[in-house]
Each structure stands twice: as C-alpha cells, then as structure tokens.
Amino acid sequence: MSTLHDSLWLLLACAWVGAGCVATSPDPTREARPGPVDARPDSTRSVPVDWDTTRRPSGGAGPVQALRAAYREGAYDAVVRRIRSRRRDDSLHSSASQSLHVLLGRAEQARGRHAAAIDALNTARRIAEGEGRATTAIDRALGDSHAALYRWPEAASAFERVLGARPDDRAARQALAEVYRRARRWSKARAQYARLVRADASNGRWWARLGQCNLGLNQTERARRHFGKAHRRVPQSAEVALSLSRLHRAAGHLDAARRVVDTTLTHQSGDPRLWRRRADLAFERENLKRARRAYVRTLATGDSSATVYRRIGLADVRRQQYARALPFLRRSLRRDSSHARTTLYLGVTYLRLDSLRRASRYLQNTIDQEASGPITDALAHQGATYSRRGNVSAALEAYKTARRLRPGRAELDFRLATVYDEHYRDKAPAARYYRRFLRAHEGGLPELRRYAMSRLKALRPTLHMQQGPASSE
Secondary structure (H helix, E strand, C coil), X not given: CHHHHHHHHHHHHHHHHHHHHHHCCCCCCCCCCCCCCCCCCCCCCCCCCCCCXXXXXXXXXHHHXXXXXXXXXXXXXXHHHHHHHHCCCCCCCHHHHHHHHHHXXXXXXXXXXXXXXXXXXXXXXXXXXXXXXXXXXXXXXXHHHHHHCCCHHHHHHHHHHHHHHCCCCHHHHHHHHHHHHHCCCHHHHHHHHXXXXXXXXXCHHHHHXXXXXXXXXXXXXXXXXXXXXXXXXXXXXXXXXXXXXXXHHHCCCHHHHHHHHHHHHCCCXXXXXXXXXXXXXXXXXXCHHHHHHHXXXXXXXXXXXXXXXXXXXXXXXXXXXXXXXXXXXXXXHHHCCCCHHHHHHHHHHHHHCCCHHHHHHHHHHHHHHHHCCHHHHHHHHHHHHHHHCCCHHHHHHHHHHHHHHCCCCCHHHHHHHHHHHHHCCCCHHHHHHHHXXXXXCCCCCHHHHHHHHHHHHHHHHHHHHXXXXXXXX
C-alpha cells in the first residue's frame, strides 16, 4: 500500500512539473516574427523578445499549447484550419482567445497571407486593449504585415506604437526607418536613421541608409560624407562602395572614386560591378590599358553585356590595335545591334584593315541608325526655330539636312514648302514641295494636306504669271 501511495505522489509531481514546463516555454504567439521589414543590420545587438511566461487560467490552455507546438513545427496550414474551426468557442477565456488570434496571425504571416494576418492581429489587439494588457508584440507583427502589403502609413503607425511603449527598441526604430525609406519619406527616414547612428555609430549599414536619405533630399555633399563613414565601417560592402564612388565621380574626384573601388575589391574581388566601375573610371581618365584590363576582369567575373565588349573594342581601336578590337566589337554587335557607336567603330576598324566593302556597310548602318534617331527630329525643330527667327537660309539648310537623312519623311517636304512660300517671291519651289508632300502622303496628316491643297490653289495665278524656272531651291 505504501508503494502504491508513493507511486501516486510521484506521478502527480511529474504532472505538475510537466505543466509548469509547458506554461513557461517560449510563446511563438508573442514575438517570433516570420519576417521583419528588413534584415538585421551588421552590428545590431540581439533585442530581447516578449516571451509569454504568464500562467493562464485553465480554460482553453491545453488546445492553445498544442497549437503553439504545431506552429513551432511549421504546420501553419493545420494551425490556421484548427484555429478557424474553434475561435468562436464561447468557453474560451479572453486570454486564450487573444492567444489564438495572435497565433492565427503569425501562421497567416508565415503563409504569406498578410491581409488575413492583419485581421486576426487586430482582433487580438482589441481583446488585449479591453483587458488592459500590453500590445507591443502585436503592434510589431502588424507593422510587419502592413509593410509586406506596402501599406506604409499603417506600418509606420504600428511601429510608432511600439516605440511609444519602448523608446529604446532599436529593432522597432530600424523597422520604422525602413518603412519611411521605402515610402520615400526621406525627412522622416533620415530623422530615424540619425537617432540610430547616434545610438550605435559603428553601424555601417545605418550610415549608408542615412546617406541614401540625404540623396533623396538632394543633399549630395552630406550624402557623400555619410557614405564615406559607411565605407570606413563596412569596406567590404559593394553597394556602399558603388554609391560612394558614384558621388565622388559626379563631384569630379576620380582618384577618390578609384580608391574606394580598389579598397572594396580587396574584399570582393569577384564582383563584376566593382570591376566595371574601376574600368569606367580608368576609361574616363584615358588610361586605356588599365581600363581594358579591368573590362576583361569584368567579363571574367560574369558581366558579358554588350557595353563591356564594346568598351574593350573601343580601347583597342583608340590604341590602334584594330585586329585585336574586331572580335570584341563583333560580339558587342551580336548582343546589341541598336548601338550606333558599335557599328561606327566596326566601320573604322574595317577601314583601317583595308576591308573597304565591310567598312562602307557598317558606316552606312551607323548613318541609318542615327538618321532614324533623335537627330532628324532635332534638325526639324531647329529648322522651325530658324524660320521663326527669320534666319531663312539656316532654316532651309536644317530641313534639307533632315530630309537627306530621312528621305521618306514627307512632313519635311511640307516644312520646306512653307519656308519658300512665306519668304520667297518665287513660288515655284514652294509649289514643288507642296506637290511632293501631297504625293507622298495621300492618306495621312489631313490638316497639312488641306493646307497644302489650299495653298496650291491660291498660288495658281501667281505661278501662271511667273515665267521661267524657280529662282532657288
């Protein structure tokens, strides 16, 4: 009998210990977020999380703990299904109902269903407020889901509530800064990152974000200083090096830009973006040999774009190494046939190699490409400008040059006709260009056609009276 009595006490003690272990285990419904607004920065210290260690009344505690265990195991679909089937259970205490809604929100977040997560978390927040309990962890999760849906004002409001309760919470402040940054509210983002770097001046990522905010506010010199501080703290960051070198380059400090890139290349020697920047800087300084070597490294590290091949070819052409340039220019053309500079340098290369037929073909391609680009529009508009200023000869020259480049553009015939019509006593050239326009554009530009036809009708008596050929074209 004594043995039986001892066994019963042993079983009861084990049950009490087990219950205590379950009740004090970390609560995934409190702070284990599936995905924050941004990854933790390089030197951020670990932030304490709100594990729920409060003992709850017995009503509903067992099922909640079972669901928490399923959540920890990643069974999010099962958690959602089971909670939705019982969350209207009136027998649940408010604390258990809150826990279920928080857990539902976390599971929906993990499934990427942030709108559903927000609904569940808002319900949990109303219950917690009604009971006078803290809502910090719920607000943090709400901020994450609103940010995932690009609802920047709602996300900012949620993280501001967290900071209202915990002003020293760096993770929440960083999340708020990221929301403002992604919403392009540069002044507000800058204020938050300024507070972060005051709290931890060693964090290179925050200095870089501060620089980006100043760029958004067009404060480039301040941005350059902040990116410089970021680069000193995280010299291995290619993104920081590229941003800082770009600012140095824009300010005309090419040597400083090169030093920044060279420093980061010692850490990231396989990054093609850094080799490309190093090559571009050398190319701008006419250091063609160094530029070529860097472009070759750019190819070797994975950037095989048409621009890189073209720049290697250009460097060889400018160093008069025409045979060496040819394969790179050809590869550039295969990747992008729309760039006129490629065909131009191919034409020059074939010319220097005495391949005149090929040289002529590529040079004509360059002329055709440029003619179909903005140059013809620019000449047409320049002709109109000269005409309105009374510089008739310059207007005619601009229109005729545009017409030689684009002989099929009938509108230029109309423009030439109007210049002759308005400024010359001899109307024969005007009539000739009006007729060319009408023949070329039988179905288009109706207003111009009506005008041309009316002018030809009006000019008939004058043309009949004028004898001899037109005085000028």
